Amino acid sequence: MPSVDISDLSRANIYKLLVGSVIPRPIAWVSCAAADGTRNIAPFSFFNVVSSFPPMLAVSIDKTKTSGQEQKDTLRYITETEEFVVNIATVDLLEPLVTSSLEFPSAVDEFEVTGLTPAPSVTVTPPRILEAPVSFECTLHTVVDLGESMLVIGKALHAHFHPDLLDENFSMRVERLRPVGRMPGPTFCTELNRVSRAPSPPKCGQDEFPVPPWATAETRPR
């Protein structure tokens, strides 16, 4: 099986290897606002929940827009105001989600461009996206400088969710949520090909594990 020193790869190929392997990725549909009240929405798939108690969500945001000159509005507004909302997008919201990723001038309000509805938040100033079935209001916890991007970690203070989404045990009905995930390139996915975990306990003897087709004589378990 080929292996490679990552520093020998081009930037484009490093990106393609990472975003083709770490899939599907959840998407943070972040709404935030400038100190002067200008509203902003953009999606970010370098995103995950990184702690449940305290509840922390992390989003990696490139420092600059593709022009390489201007800072991304989301990063600027979050560092200025220390507040943002992570909204969860569904498959039905894919079109406004992609529209909100276009690099509009900072003064443009993506709520107006997309036709999405700003709904008041309870604990932070930026509005949440009313059409999103789940939203987490966050305050900035930490910003980690990763070079060309910044990892923004927010503490979730308040959650909004559609009442039909949770069952009587407070578990998410994923088939109702239908969150959209990021796949390589301009493709997305839903939860529809979900598989259950193995029904029986895993076997312990190495011989009993199926050997993957890419295993070579050197890497094959003995």
Ligand SMILES: Cc1cc2nc3c(=O)[nH]c(=O)nc-3n(C[C@H](O)[C@H](O)[C@H](O)COP(=O)(O)O)c2cc1C
């Ligand atoms: C599905 C999707 C996922 C994205 N994920 C990221 C990401 O993880 N980090 C990032 O910097 N940009 C990401 N982008 C690009 C931003 O959404 C885009 O640069 C946006 O214009 C930033 O807006 P802003 O300047 O208002 O912050 C993504 C775009 C799409 C469509």
